[in-house]
Amino acid sequence: MHTRQVYKGKLFSLFVVIFIFIVIISVRTPRSYGSIPKPLGAGVTCPHQVSEQTITPLNNTKHFLVSAYVDERVNGFSLRIIGIFRRDSVRSLHCVFCCDGHLSTTTPATILPHSDHFGFRFCATDVMCQVPRNCDATHVTLLTQPDGVKVLNHSWLPIRNRNVKEEKKIQFDFTVCISNLFGNYNNVLQFAQTLEMYRLLGVNRVVIYKTSCGPDLERLLQSYSQEGFVELVPWPIDRYLNPSPGWLFSQHGGDVHYFGQLTTLNECIYRSMDRSRYVLLNDIDEIIMPYQHSDLKGLMDMLQQKHPNTGVFLIENHIFPKKPLEENKKGPLPQWKGVPGYNILEHIYREEPDRNIYHPHKMIVQPRFVEQTSVHDVLKMSGEKFKVPPDVCRIIHCPISGPKRRPLEQLHVDTRLWDFKDKLIPRVNEILTRVGLLGCNGTELNDGKDSETQA
Structure with missing residues (x-):
């Protein structure tokens, strides 16, 4: 009788262990219908629109972006975006990178308006971004919201000095x-x-x-x-x-x-x-x-x-x-x-x-x-x-x-x-x-002009 009770107790303990194991596995394994959200831009290639301009309007803002450069001198940051921002309209922004063809997760931007603006509404502004780990960043853009729903509508800035170590x-x-x-x-x-x-x-x-x-x-x-x-x-x-x-x-x-x-x-x-x-x-x-x-x-x-x-x-x-x-x-x-x-x-x-x-x-x-x-x-x-x-x-x-x-x-x-x-x-x-402003022997082409004419 005692042996049978011991056996039943061991069997019960085994069932408990198996049950706990199954619960743990089920919690850690993602469901096929996607209960865990995908990272920003998963499965999406980038960049979609690369700006070829020196002045690029930033979507949903009154700001303009100029260029982006790697800057490893500033602790905690590795990319600097140079821009022109309206001083009375500065809001939080989020950086997103194109990592060798794929979108990164967003990182918070630090906005640094320059102290000299001489009273004008727009001023030179730096935006500092931290590049995510394992991201071979080629392009960058800024978002007003971290979810990146409309990221494909943004213009991307090329990172101009990313290959400097190779040159x-x-x-x-x-x-x-x-x-x-x-x-x-x-x-x-x-x-x-x-x-x-x-x-x-x-x-x-x-x-x-x-x-x-x-x-x-x-x-x-x-x-x-x-x-x-x-x-x-x-x-x-x-x-x-x-x-x-x-x-x-x-x-x-x-x-x-x-x-x-x-x-x-x-x-x-x-x-x-x-x-x-x-x-x-x-x-x-x-x-x-x-x-x-x-x-x-x-x-x-x-x-x-x-x-x-x-x-x-x-x-x-x-x-x-x-x-x-x-x-x-x-x-x-x-x-x-x-x-x-x-x-x-x-x-x-x-x-x-x-x-x-x-x-x-x-x-x-x-x-x-x-x-x-x-x-x-x-x-x-x-x-x-x-x-x-x-x-x-x-x-x-x-x-x-x-x-x-x-x-x-x-x-x-x-x-x-x-x-x-x-x-x-x-x-x-x-x-x-x-350039055709002097004759072949260095003589003036038109002596009738005043040398001090300023058009």
């Missing part, structure tokens, strides 16, 4: 970023002279963000672009916003500062991050000129040796006004009367800056030190900054218009540009002849 990282020593070209600007002579001066100083590449320009300048830029010295980036911001031609909203109005200058400067830094040792942030009427070295390489080798932890070098602006008073001294310079624009070789008088008030600088930066920049200073960076003494390097700024002219006795004669004229003048003649 030679440093292609150039010096890149100049020209932030904006708009209107009917047709200052061909000054543009050609400045670009050739850049070359003489050791610049390897000039990146120009172009909304529009005059017909003669268009021919010049296309010629430089075909030879690879100029990289033209289309910038059709006037299709989407009312860009301001000025820098301050209270004075100039519009939607965004100076045709989106802050966004293009930042975009140019990231575009150059892995391929240029230094980036110069200045305008086409400005030349960052070494005064104790024959070129930029000699200057930066010296500065870097003395200041090894410096990533941003601030260069003081010096204005060289056009024809102060009635001074008409020409010197041994060609007139280029048939070419529209201004002759910078005639700018030989320099104003001394008033250092008792705010005085702007432009910059030479090591791009990997910079996270966000404004026009005259960086907003976020690592490393140190250094103001370069003006006797070492200064900006030769030759504006076509400027503040009130000073009397001649208050100006300083500065013919530093003339140190390069024997090489500069033949180069300028060559490019102007190539």
Whole structure:
């Protein structure tokens, strides 16, 4: 009797164990009708629509996306999207990636509007995204909802530097970023002279963000672009916003500062991050000129040796006004009367800056030190900054218009540009002849034009 009870007890225990095992298996095994939700985009290939534009509207928002770059310098993030956001309409966003043809799950986005916006409604904005594990990301887009129901209707941005490790990282020593070209600007002579001066100083590449320009300048830029010295980036911001031609909203109005200058400067830094040792942030009427070295390489080798932890070098602006008073001294310079624009070789008088008030600088930066920049200073960076003494390097700024002219006795004669004229003048003649603005022997095609006509 006792043996039979023991047997029944063991049998009961066995049944209990089997029952528990069956329950566990049934819970852990997914049902055929899909009780466990599929990940975002499971079974869907991507990208569906790749944006080929430099300005891409973001669906269901008032924002615009520009470009996307891998950025491993920021802890917790590995991708930075550069955009233009409306400041009063910032809401949470979600990142989704195309991982070698398949959609990822969403990750939360961190939105970082730049602190400099000069009162305009739209400002340069970074969106930081964390790439999911085991995702070989090729494209990215942003969603207003994490479910991604309408993800296929979004335009995808290509991740521009994803193959940088497979390529030679440093292609150039010096890149100049020209932030904006708009209107009917047709200052061909000054543009050609400045670009050739850049070359003489050791610049390897000039990146120009172009909304529009005059017909003669268009021919010049296309010629430089075909030879690879100029990289033209289309910038059709006037299709989407009312860009301001000025820098301050209270004075100039519009939607965004100076045709989106802050966004293009930042975009140019990231575009150059892995391929240029230094980036110069200045305008086409400005030349960052070494005064104790024959070129930029000699200057930066010296500065870097003395200041090894410096990533941003601030260069003081010096204005060289056009024809102060009635001074008409020409010197041994060609007139280029048939070419529209201004002759910078005639700018030989320099104003001394008033250092008792705010005085702007432009910059030479090591791009990997910079996270966000404004026009005259960086907003976020690592490393140190250094103001370069003006006797070492200064900006030769030759504006076509400027503040009130000073009397001649208050100006300083500065013919530093003339140190390069024997090489500069033949180069300028060559490019102007190539684009049909000078005759084959370097003579003007139309002496009836004023050399200072600005279309």
